[in-house]
Amino acid sequence: MKDQVKKWLESGTVDIFLGMKMVDGHPLPHAFTLGNISDLEELVPGTVRYPLETFAAELAAENPDARIGLAARECTQRALNVLSLWNQAPTDRIETIKLNCCPSPLKEHAACSYLDPPEAGLFKKHFGIDNAADPEAVARFEPRERFSRWMYEFQKCIKCYGCRNICPVCFCEDCSLEHKDLIGTGQLPPEAPIFHLVRAVHMAGRCIDCGLCEEACPADIPLRLLYRKVNAVVDDLFDYRAGEGEQPPPFNIIGERPSLEPKPMENGSACPQR
Amino acid sequence: MTLKRMRFLQEVLDFVGLGGRLHMEWISSAEAQKFAQVVTDFTEKIRRLGPNPLHAFIQPDMILRPRVVAASGLKSTAAEKEDAKGSLPFTGKQ
Ligand code: SF4
Numbered sequence A: 001m002k003d004q005v006k007k008w009l010e011s012g013t014v015d016i017f018l019g020m021k022m023v024d025g026h027p028l029p030h031a032f033t034l035g036n037i038s039d040l041e042e043l044v045p046g047t048v049r050y051p052l053e054t055f056a057a058e059l060a061a062e063n064p065d066a067r068i069g070l071a072a073r074e075c076t077q078r079a080l081n082v083l084s085l086w087n088q089a090p091t092d093r094i095e096t097i098k099l100n101c102c103p104s105p106l107k108e109h110a111a112c113s114y115l116d117p118p119e120a121g122l123f124k125k126h127f128g129i130d131n132a133a134d135p136e137a138v139a140r141f142e143p144r145e146r147f148s149r150w151m152y153e154f155q156k157c158i159k160c161y162g163c164r165n166i167c168p169v170c171f172c173e174d175c176s177l178e179h180k181d182l183i184g185t186g187q188l189p190p191e192a193p194i195f196h197l198v199r200a201v202h203m204a205g206r207c208i209d210c211g212l213c214e215e216a217c218p219a220d221i222p223l224r225l226l227y228r229k230v231n232a233v234v235d236d237l238f239d240y241r242a243g244e245g246e247q248p249p250p251f252n253i254i255g256e257r258p259s260l261e262p263k264p265m266e267n268g269s270a271c272p273q274r
Numbered sequence B: 001m002t003l004k005r006m007r008f009l010q011e012v013l014d015f016v017g018l019g020g021r022l023h024m025e026w027i028s029s030a031e032a033q034k035f036a037q038v039v040t041d042f043t044e045k046i047r048r049l050g051p052n053p054l055h056a057f058i059q060p061d062m063i064l065r066p067r068v069v070a071a072s073g074l075k076s077t078a079a080e081k082e083d084a085k086g087s088l089p090f091t092g093k094q
C-alpha cells in the first residue's frame, strides 16, 4: 500500500492521500502529501477505523481542483456512494485503495474494529438490549417490555453528539438534534426517545451500517441495531438499500422531488392493524 | 408516498414498543359517518392500549425512573399506572 500511495503522489494521480498514521503507538488520521512523503513509513492499515471520507468530502469542497486518495474499507465505499448521491462528494476526484475488512466465507481474515465487540453485561442483557442482538430478536419482546428496554438504553444518553459527529453520512449544516423547537435543550438525558428516534428516522435510507456510531457512543446504546431496523423497513417498503446503486434515496427531498417509485403494497390497506 | 411514510413511522414506533398509536385513513369531506366510525374505533383502540407509557418516564428523576420500572419486573403495569397517576398531569382522567 505504501508503494502504491507513493506512486500516486509522485505521479500526481492524487494530491492528498488520507490514511491512518501511527503516532506514538496510536493510529491517527493523517493527510499524506508530496511535502511530507517520508511520513508514509508510518502509514498503517490495521483494525482502527475513522470516517476518512468525511475529511475527503470537506477537502474536496474547499479545494475544487484537488484530487484525493483514500484508504477505503467496504463501509467507506458505501459511505462515498451515499455522499455522492447527496451531492456531498465528487467521486470523480476521489481515488480509493481498498483495505481488507469485512469478513466473508471466502475471506476469513479481516481487519475491523467492529469484529471484536465487548460482550453485554448481565444487567444490560436483562433490562436493556444487547448490542449484538439482531432486530428480529428485539422485536420478539412483547411491546411493553420492548419499550422499557429501549428506554433503559436511551436514558443513558449523555447527549455528546458523538454518534452524529462520527457518522460518515451525517453532513447537514443545521442539525435537527440541536434545534430547540424539536428537541428540548439544556437537559440530560435529552428528551428520550425523541432524540434517538429523530436521528433514527434521519438515517433511513442513508445509514450504511458501519457501526461507528455504536463504537463511539460512551453510553453503549445499540444505535446500529436501531438504524438497522429502520433500514430494514425502508428496504421492505421502498425496495431501497443505502450505499448500493445509483438510485436517489426515497426520503431525499432536497432539490428535486423524490423520484423513487414506491413498491406496490401487498395488503392494500392504508394502515396495518397491529 | 404518504402511505409509505406512515407505514414506515408505524413500524419504527412499533419497534421501540409504541406500536398501534399512529393511524392514518383517507376520509372525504362527504364521509361524515366514516369519519365518526374511524375516530371511535381508534379511540377505543387507544383506550385498550392504555395511557402512553412515555409519561411514566418524563419526570425530573428520569435517570432513575426507567431502572425502577425495569427493576419492578417490567410487566407490573397496574402498579406502575397507579404510581404514575399520582404524580403526573396527564394520566389522571382516562
Ligand atoms: S452505522 Fe452509525 S455512523 Fe455508520 S452510517 Fe449508520 S448511523 Fe452513521
Ligand code: SF4
Residues within 6 Å of the ligand: A156, A157, A158, A159, A160, A161, A162, A163, A164, A213, A216, A217, A218, A219, A220, A221, A223
Ligand atoms: S453517542 Fe451515545 S451518548 Fe452520545 S449523543 Fe449519541 S446516543 Fe447519546
